Amino acid sequence: MYDKCVKLLQERGVTLEDIGDLVLFLQGKYHPEIGMEEIMLTVKGVVAKREVQHAIMTGILIDQIAESNFEMDEQLRMTLMNDESLYGIDEVLAYGICNLYGSIALTNYGYIDREKPGILATINEHCAQCNVFLDDIVGAIAASAASKIAHTHGK
Ligand code: MG
Numbered sequence: 001m002y003d004k005c006v007k008l009l010q011e012r013g014v015t016l017e018d019i020g021d022l023v024l025f026l027q028g029k030y031h032p033e034i035g036m037e038e039i040m041l042t043v044k045g046v047v048a049k050r051e052v053q054h055a056i057m058t059g060i061l062i063d064q065i066a067e068s069n070f071e072m073d074e075q076l077r078m079t080l081m082n083d084e085s086l087y088g089i090d091e092v093l094a095y096g097i098c099n100l101y102g103s104i105a106l107t108n109y110g111y112i113d114r115e116k117p118g119i120l121a122t123i124n125e126h127c128a129q130c131n132v133f134l135d136d137i138v139g140a141i142a143a144s145a146a147s148k149i150a151h152t153h154g155k
Helices: 002-011 016-027 036-047 050-067 074-081 089-101 103-115 119-125 132-153
Strands: none
Touching: 002 036, 002 050, 016 036, 016 103, 016 119, 016 132, 036 050, 036 132, 050 074, 050 089, 050 132, 089 103, 089 132, 103 119, 103 132, 119 132
C-alpha cells in the first residue's frame, strides 16, 4: 500500500522529495542542523501510516472522478473543478492526517495552506487536472512530518 501511494502521488505530480522541501520550509529556521536525510525518513514514516494512505487514496480518487466522465452531480463537479473556496471537505480530510500528529501539525497545515510554497503553488496552478484534495493531502503530510520533527527535537 505504501508503494501504491508513492506511485499515485507521483502520477499526480508530487514526489516525496517535493514534500521534503515543504518540511524544510516549515522547520528549517527552527532546526538548521536537520538534514534532508532525516526529513525524508520522517516524510516516509508519515506516508507509511495506514490512515494517511487511506486519505491519499480517497482524496486523489475524488479528484480523478471529478476529471472523468463518471456521472456525478454537475453542481458538485463544477465546485470541484473550480476549486471553490466554500468547499471545505478537502481540508476536513487533511485534518484527519494532522490529527494523528497533534496540534503543531494542525497549525503548520493552516500556515502552509495559506502560504502555498513550492509544490503547493505548482499544483494549484495546474488547470487541466483537478487537485482539490491533492494540495491539502500534500500540505498535511508535510505539516505532520514537521510536527514529528518539532516533537523529536524539542522545539
Ligand atoms: Mg484543496
